[in-house]
Amino acid sequence: MSPRHAPWAENADFAVGLRPIPEAAWLEGGEADPAARKDPLLAGRPQTVWGETEGSRPAQAEAMAMAAAALGRAIDPQGRPPLLAAARRVPDDLCLMEKRDGAWRLTALSLCAPTFFSAEAVLGLSLAELHGPVDGFAERFLARVERLFEGLRPGLVLERRNWTVVNSGETFTPDAAPVRAQIPAIDPADASQALFLRVERQTLRRLPETGAALFTIRVWLDRLQVLAEDSARLAAFARAWRGAAPAFRNYKRFALYDPLVEAFLRAEGESYSVNGPRSPS
Template identity: 45%
Template sequence: MRTPPYLPFLDGPPGIAPGLKPIAPEAWLLPDTEAAAWLAPKRELMRSRRSDVFAAHEADAEMTEAATIVLAATGPAVGEWSTPLEAASAMVSDDLCIMVRDAEGLWRLKAASLCTPTYWSLAEKFGKPLGGLHAPVPGGDPGLAARISRIFDGLRPGLVLERCNWSVQPGDERFTPSSAPLKARAHAMQEADALDQLHLRVERQTIRKLPQTGALLFTIRIVIDPLSAGLSTPRHVEAFAAAWQGVDPAMHRYKGWAAYDRLVGAALDARRNPVTSEGSTNTRQDK
């Protein structure tokens, strides 16, 4: 079992603040150990459900510039695609979204190849400004949108910013426009299976400004690993427990974590109280 490349729970509970940090440009499109396995189903999804995973409006120049930058890092595109953005997206496990500043100074989602949405649909969000994109987030509209807009306005070409979101889910699906099927599966899951069946879902996001058009290229990479791999040491177990239990109640509701509390508790107990040589487990401790 591989060691997960991202363990953002070590930094504490997820918060409302953007939490963006600069990274070296060469660390932008990092090699993905799962890329070979994911690219084939991603490309099939791009072809079979194009209307669900791609949208663009009046962003030809921005898509061409974004694709040029991506393909400079990956090598030539493979296959026939309708737009440069799709050709570039087919080469990386990351999704590619383009934000354009309109005449009113609002950053709007104007083009996207989105195959790994975390409980949102492209049709619902396409063309909306930051306030519309972040309205469901606690404190996100107008507070979060205003802060992110200032960051976008001041971003210099050549600077790359990164942040990570995280959660858990039963199973390893990446294309999840709705959380309802996952929550239903979690409801039916036995606590004894939690450690083996829960997965850590990490959403690595990066932002960079395109020097010619001034648009923003927003990348989203979903990395999914068994939760058991993330809870590989006692330190990781306690850090995860502290982050999960210490999250702000509003963020807990926003992320829908109530559907997984029971299973996360069981998984933590299984790590803290492993199976004995006789095959029995210690009784769960009260929280």
């Protein structure tokens, strides 16, 4: 079985990497009942997975209408905030960005598949603040991303994908510490089953009436073993892992997984790096 997305084959460094896609491809689907997964999280960890700021309801309502149009059926909020109602109907997490006080800020979000962050930690933050932990983001990308938000036109749907390796098959991972604490207990011989490729497929589009921007995040998980099913796919991943830029490796904490990933690659016969043979460790 092939992974739904393979962004490691395209880059191993931070990149804005947004590309236009057809409007019909905006939401990928693939989950019969998203609410069955999301509702228990909303009940048990409400502040972790949901947040809204005052004044965001008009843009939320527009986002809900956009999601309903994509699904081809109406969404009844049933007393819920509109963005939350929409998020219960789609697999994606939904994040609303609005221009406030001269900066694009996160004004509402439903976040049921977080990769080591929470709704309460990011609600209200600007683009610069949201990407503060990313090495070199302010210097390399912030101005470009801000221009992109300013110039985003209605009807245009943009997509990007990023990736990492984690030792959890759960989509809900708001806290890195308990996940990473389990790394030393993993037998390198079990790396193919214990480690997962975690891919985020993200989209961005303008809400024409309010001028807000709607950002979606869909998480896909595959065991590392899926790479071994195709030699070209395995080689592409090995090149990306071993050739990843230092800032990218540092942010993704690749060093924590190096012994396990290398054990997997050697076990599968992938013994070459981007620069030639690697000696066994």
